[in-house]
Amino acid sequence: MNIIFVHGWSVTNTDTYGELPKALVAAAEQYNLDLQIDHINLGRYVSFHDEVTVDDIAKAMDRALRDIPGNDTDIREFSCITHSTGGPVVREWVDRFYGARKLGALPLKHLVMLAPANHGSSLAVIGKKRLSRIKSWFQGVEPGQKVLDWLSLGSREQLDLNEKWIRYDSAKNNFFPFVLTGQRIDTKFYDFLNDYLVEPGSDGVVRVAGANLNYRYVELIQTTDLLKKSPKVYSFKPAISSVIRKPKATPIGIFGDYSHSGRKMGIMRSIMRSNANNEPIVDHILKCLAVVTPSDYQTRAKELEELSKQEQGQSNRYAMLVINIHDDEGNSIKQDDFDVFLLAGRTYSPTNLPKGFFRDRQINKSTSNLVYYVNADIMGGIKDGLFGIRVVARPDKGFSHYSAGEFRSEGFPIEKILAPNETTYVDVTIRRQIDKNVFTLVKASAPQGSFKGIKPSGKTVDE
Numbered sequence: 001m002n003i004i005f006v007h008g009w010s011v012t013n014t015d016t017y018g019e020l021p022k023a024l025v026a027a028a029e030q031y032n033l034d035l036q037i038d039h040i041n042l043g044r045y046v047s048f049h050d051e052v053t054v055d056d057i058a059k060a061m062d063r064a065l066r067d068i069p070g071n072d073t074d075i076r077e078f079s080c081i082t083h084s085t086g087g088p089v090v091r092e093w094v095d096r097f098y099g100a101r102k103l104g105a106l107p108l109k110h111l112v113m114l115a116p117a118n119h120g121s122s123l124a125v126i127g128k129k130r131l132s133r134i135k136s137w138f139q140g141v142e143p144g145q146k147v148l149d150w151l152s153l154g155s156r157e158q159l160d161l162n163e164k165w166i167r168y169d170s171a172k173n174n175f176f177p178f179v180l181t182g183q184r185i186d187t188k189f190y191d192f193l194n195d196y197l198v199e200p201g202s203d204g205v206v207r208v209a210g211a212n213l214n215y216r217y218v219e220l221i222q223t224t225d226l227l228k229k230s231p232k233v234y235s236f237k238p239a240i241s242s243v244i245r246k247p248k249a250t251p252i253g254i255f256g257d258y259s260h261s262g263r264k265m266g267i268m269r270s271i272m273r274s275n276a277n278n279e280p281i282v283d284h285i286l287k288c289l290a291v292v293t294p295s296d297y298q299t300r301a302k303e304l305e306e307l308s309k310q311e312q313g314q315s316n317r318y319a320m321l322v323i324n325i326h327d328d329e330g331n332s333i334k335q336d337d338f339d340v341f342l343l344a345g346r347t348y349s350p351t352n353l354p355k356g357f358f359r360d361r362q363i364n365k366s367t368s369n370l371v372y373y374v375n376a377d378i379m380g381g382i383k384d385g386l387f388g389i390r391v392v393a394r395p396d397k398g399f400s401h402y403s404a405g406e407f408r409s410e411g412f413p414i415e416k417i418l419a420p421n422e423t424t425y426v427d428v429t430i431r432r433q434i435d436k437n438v439f440t441l442v443k444a445s446a447p448q449g450s451f452k453g454i455k456p457s458g459k460t461v462d463e
Contacts, residue, residue, distance in 0.1 A: 001033055001034055001035050001039055001079060001289065002039050002040075002041075002076060002077065002078040002079070003021075003024075003035070003039060003040045003041070003078065003079050003080070003081060003289075004040075004041045004042075004043055004065075004078055004079075004080050004081075005017050005020075005021060005040065005041070005042050005043055005080075005081050005082070005083075005086075006043040006045070006061075006080060006081070006082040006083070006086035006089055006090055007043060007044075007045070007082075007083055007084075007086055008082075008083045008084025008085045008086055008261075009047045009084060009085035009117075009144075009147050009148075009151065010047055010048050010144065010147075011047070012048065014042045014044060016083075016268075016269065017042055017083075017268065017269075018263070018266075018268060018269040018270070018271055018272075019271055019272050019273040020081075020268050020269075020271040020282075021037065021040050021042070022037065022273040022276075023271050023272065023273045023275075023276035023279065023282050024276070024282060024285060024286060025037050025040070026273050026276045026277075027276040027277055027282055027283075027286060028286060030277075031286040031287065031289070031290050032290065033286060033289060033290060035289075041068070043061070043064075043086070045057045045060065045061065045089065046144075047085065047144045047147045048144050049144050050144050050145040050146060051144075051146065052144055052146055052147065053146040053147070053150070054085075054088060054089060054092055054146070054147055054150045054157065055092060055096070055157075056146075057089050057092075057147075058089060058090075058092040058093040058096050059096070061089065061090070061093050062093060062096075062097055065078075074107070075107040076107060077107050077109055078107060078108060078109070079108070079109050079110035079111070079112070079289055080108055080110065080111050080112070081112045081114065081285065082111070082112070082113045082114065082116060083114045083115060083116075083267070083268045084114075084115055084116065084117055084205070084206065084260065084261075085116075085117055085147065085150075085151065086113075086116070087111075087113035087114075087116025087117065087118055087179075087211075088116065088117060088118060088150065088158075088161070090108070090111060090113075091111075091118070091161060091165070092161060094106065094108065094111075094175075095161060095164055095165070099164070100164065100167040100168050100169070103168065103169070103170065103172075103173035103175055104173045106173065106175050108175060109174065109175065109176065110176050110177075110178070110288060110289050110291065111175070111176070111177040111178065112177075112178045112180065112285050112288045112289065113177065113178065113179050113180070113211070113213075114180050114181070114267045114268050114281070115180075115181045115182060115203055115205070115206050115211060115258075115260050115267050115268075116179060116181070116206070116211050116213075117151055117205075117206050117210060117211070118158075118162070118179070118210065118211055118212070118213055119153070119158055119162070119207075119209065119210040119211075119212075119215065119320060119322070119423045120150075120151050120152055120153040120154070120155060120158055120210055121151050121153070121205055121206050121207075121210060122153060122196045122199065122202070122207060122210070122360065122362065122373070123194075123196045123197070123205050124148055124151040124152040124153065125152060125153065125196070125362055126194060126196065149366065152364055152366070153210075153320075153322070153362050153364060153369075153371040154322050154324075154362070154363075154364035154367055154369030154370070154371045155364060155366070155367060155369075156366070156367050159322070159324065159367075159369070159425065162215060162217075162247075162425065163217060163425070165213070165247050166217060166245055166246065166247045167247075168247060168248060169248055170248060170250075171248065171294040171297045171298075172294065174293075174294075176288070176291050176297050177213065177250050178250065178251050178252070178253070178288045178300070178304075179211050179212060179213055179250060179251070179252040179253070180252075180253045180255065180267070180281060180284055180285065180288075180304075181203060181206065181208055181211040181212075181252070181253070181254060181255070181258075181267070182203040182254075182255045182256075182257070182258030182259050182260065182265075182267045183201065183202070183203060183208055183254055183255065183256055183258075183311070183312070183315075184203060184204075184255075184256060184257055184258055184259045184265060185197070185198050185202070185203070185204045185259060186204060186259040186260075186261075186262050186264060186265050186266075195360075196360075199359065199360065199373075200315075200316060200318065200359070201316070201317060201318030201359075201373075201421075203258065203259050203260040203267070204259050204260045204261075205260035205261065206260060207318065207320065207373070208254055208317070208318070208421045209318055209319050209320045209373075209421055209422055209423050210320065210423065211252070212250075212252050212421050212422055212423065213247065213250035213252070214246070214247070214249055214250055214252065214419075214421075214422055215246070215247070215422050215423040215424065215425065216244050216245070216246050216416075216417065216419065216422065216423075216424040216425065217244070217245040217246070217424075217425045217427070218238065218243065218244055218245075218417060218424060218425065218426045218427070219238065219239035219240070219245075219427045219429075220236040220237065220238060220239070220389075220407050220426065220427065220428050220429065221236065221237060221238075221239050221328075221429045222234050222235070222236050222328075222403075222405040222428075222429060222430045222431045223235050223236070223237050224431075224462070225237075227406055227408075231396075231403075231404065232403040232404065233390075233403065233404045233405065233406055234403055234404070234405050234406075234431070235405065235406060235407075235408070236389070236391070236405045236406060236407035236428065237407075243412060243416065243417075244416055244417070249301060251288075251297070251300050251301035251304045251305075252304060252305075252308065252421070253284055253304035253307050253308055254307070254308040254311050254312055254421070255267070255280060255281065255307075255311055256311040256312070256313075257280070258270070258281060267281055268281075284304070284307075287300060287303070288300060308421075316375050316376075316377050316378070317375075317376050317377050317420035317421050318359060318373060318374065318375055318376055318420070318421070319373075319374055319376035319379070319418050319419060319420060319421070319422055319423070319424065320371060320372065320373055320374075320422075320423040320424070321370075321371065321372040321374065321418065321423075321424050321426060322369055322370075322371050322423060322424070322425045322426065323340055323369065323370040323371075323372070323389070323426045323428060324367070324369045324425070324426070324427050324428065325338050325340075325368070325370075325391060325393065325428045325430065326428070326429060326430070327393075327402070327429065327430050327431065327432040328429050328430070328431050328432055329432050331432070332367070332368060333368065333393050333402075333430070334368050335363045335365070335368040335370075337393060337394045337395075338368075338391060338392065338393045338394065339391075339392045340370055340389065340390070340391055340392075341389070341390040341392075342372070342387075342388070342389060343387065343388030343389065343390055343406070343408075344382045344383050344384075344386060344387060344388070345382075345383035345384050345386055346383075346384050346386060348386065348388040348390075348406065348408055352382075352383045352384075353382070353383075354378050354379065354381055354382055354383070355378075356375060356378050357374050357375050357378045357379050357382075358372075358374055358375075359373045359374055359375060360372070360373035361373070374418070376418055376419065376420035376421070376422075377420060379414060379418055380414065380415060380420075382414055385413060385414065386408070386409055386410065386414075387409040387414040387417060387418070388406055388407055388408045388409060389406070389407045389426070389428075390404060390405070390406045390407075391404065391405050391406075391428055391430060392404045393430050397456075398435075398456060399434070399435045399437065399438050399456050400432060400433070400434050400435070400438065401432075401433050401435075402430050402431070402432065402433060403431070403433055405428075405430055431462075433460045433462075434460055434461045434462075435456040435457055435458070435459070435460060435461075436457050436459050436460065436461055436463075437454055437455070437456055437457045438461075440454075
């Protein structure tokens with residue numbers, strides 16, 4: 001079995017892989033896997049220069065694969081183990097060179113992602129300069145800005161990749177991706193404390209909901225159905241009758257004893273060859289690599305689901321909402337020009353939201369996408385089982401303006417929109433209201449005169 005390891009962001013030394021490759025080789029025989037150290041290649045990619053993008057890395061990865069002896073025309077079958085940003089890097093490579101339509105020709109058979117930042121990292125908002133101060137993580141290296149931009153919650157690149165991934169039918173094409181992620185915080189690993197380094201539902205860098213490749217996509221479009229007359233509030237309705245779009249399920253295992261990085265409890269770096277048979281992550285990686293059929297894949301998924309339930313126990317589970325707001329002309333609504341309110345109960349009011357549900361709120365400065373991090377278990381007990389989102393966009397008056405809109409969850413439970421350990425992308429289209437007086441006609445026979453004092457009529461071109 002040929003295996004390629006792909007490291008995370010801002011790494012400059014292959015010692016980042018620690019003894020995990022040797023530990024896998026040492027334990028492989030008992031899983032009936034033919035794995036030798038000569039079968040393993042360690043990836044090295046440059047992420048610490050500002051001009052390098054994730055897409056650049058994916059292109060260079062393809063060239064590196066083709067440069068392996070024996071891969072002159074076609075890339076030989078291989079499996080891949082990634083850490084952190086390495087997961088999105090390989091997924092970008094898969095999408096760029098194969099995509100949903102060519103998965104049958106994909107030489108990659110297993111993609112085992114350790115703590116992948118599939119939906120970004122909350123830590124990225126801290127900024128490049130402050131992140132570089134975490135010496136025990138970055139070892140004094142300045143993290144690359146373009147890769148940091150990809151990793152920022154709510155980035156356009158994440159949204160694009162994950163929307164395309166919905167069309168993938170991986171197992172049907174004998175491509176088996178997995179997510180294995182930790183949920184323990186190693187506070188001694190960091191030089192300074194920040195809320196994002198110690199937040200619950202996270203391994204100190206990547207949230208479980210940010211790693212999970214089981215996510216949801218909801219498209220809401222503002223209709224002409226009036227919910228309130230003054231001020232006007234129109235209904236948001238799902239673009240499709242099924243409301244939710246989801247990718248095919250990807251097995252995920254959540255481990256309570258691993259953090260993101262570090263020699264003490266890092267999900268990759270802490271593994272020792274001498275203790276390979278006693279490390280849960282070694283056992284589960286090898287079980288993933290042993291999958292050869294869709295049936296095996298389903299079995300592995302159920303095993304990891306049971307593991308995750310046991311590991312999380314009675315602890316709270318969290319979810320992310322990524323909200324993208326634009327109008328029906330395709331114009332993005334900038335961060336200072338909208339407000340979003342989460343709603344609950346039969347009256348759909350913010351005051352009905354359960355106490356303690358909120359954990360964090362971020363705005364992506366480049367995309368203006370809004371990201372909520374909430375306690376999914378608390379939200380599961382929402383009042384009357386009803387959940388809503390209100391969007392107020394500006395300008396809210398004048399010749400061209402927006403009226404507020406509300407989505408109300410009547411008819412289906414909140415769990416369909418907001419699930420524990422998952423991310424939900426909410427694409428919101430708000431109607432641009434254009435007053436009839438933006439363009440009027442007068443008879444040529446009428447007296448000529450100024451119309452600079454004309455005012456909005458109060459009626460739109462659609463009325």
